[in-house]
Amino acid sequence: MKIVNMNEIKEDLILQAAQILTDNLPIGWPTLDDAIDEIKERLIPENVLLAAVEDNEIIGWGGILPQYNGNVFELHPLAVKENMRRNGVGAAIVKALEDAARSRGGITMQLGADDEVNDRETSFANVDLYDNLPRHIENFDPGTHQTGFYMKIGYKIIGVVPDANGIGKPDIWMGKRL
Template identity: 40%
Template sequence: MEIVALEKLDPAQVTDCARILREAFAASGGYGGPSEAEREIASFLPPGERFALAAVEGRRVLGLVGGIDTYSHAMELHPLVVDPPQQGRGIGAALVKALEAQAAARGKLAVYLGTDDEIGGTSLFGADIFPNALAKLAAIAPTTGHPFFFYQKLGYEPIGVIPDANGFGKPDLLMGRRIAKT
């Protein structure tokens, strides 16, 4: 497996990136609209403030990660996806590490991300986060499992929460990790 810049892929591989995005987020209803996944992938081409990296094995695309240059010193990780049959092989972790290396090369000090809990998986799903949102975030625990805990394994910590981001009891969980110091 190697990790390459999205713009190095051929058109069929870029199309496959959109398929992976659609299929991996099917359960949560993400990228369900017509051409939504294709538009998301296209937004990273050509690279600039938005860039993406793909994990490939031969000609096969295994997954991808995007980076968005939102702040001068912090980079947003979005999106991250691994083709469902390829999950659990360490590909997601490798993509996050590669994104962090790119972020550091661009002078960033931190990487941050938002991970929605729209279908359950954490103790905050279905809960009223007001009042004391941050105390509830600090006590978050897995129920059926969620990428929040994947990111936690990679050193990301909770840095905020958007209550009801996707409907009542469906928050967006914000996480971040320092990757360099001044």
């Protein structure tokens, strides 16, 4: 597996990346056209989009967007083919994106992780987070949610937007000092 800049890959690989985004995050990008638009919108010099490639096939990709005058970078999005998860692909992409953020003067990486699926992905789902939010954060259980992955690679909860996606469906903000 090698990590490549998505500004330097061919259109067929962009289509593969878009399909991964639609397959993995259909709530945000329900169609292939939505995913292609997202990628093309993000492929600008201020951002960094990197893809993990194996045997001329995209197996995962992610991007960073500068914020706060380049002190902070938002990790957005990150998507890995389902059959390639738990093989270090996501962690390798995030590490490469963190290195890119550091090289651009970034000191913090942040991300938002919506808990919007109805089957109680995290201990925050379907809970009144306005009732003692610090206690809920202290006792946080990621369950099957992607926050568990981010916690394993050093990210911490830095904020929560209760009901961001509807009642009991929060947005969980995570961050890491680079």
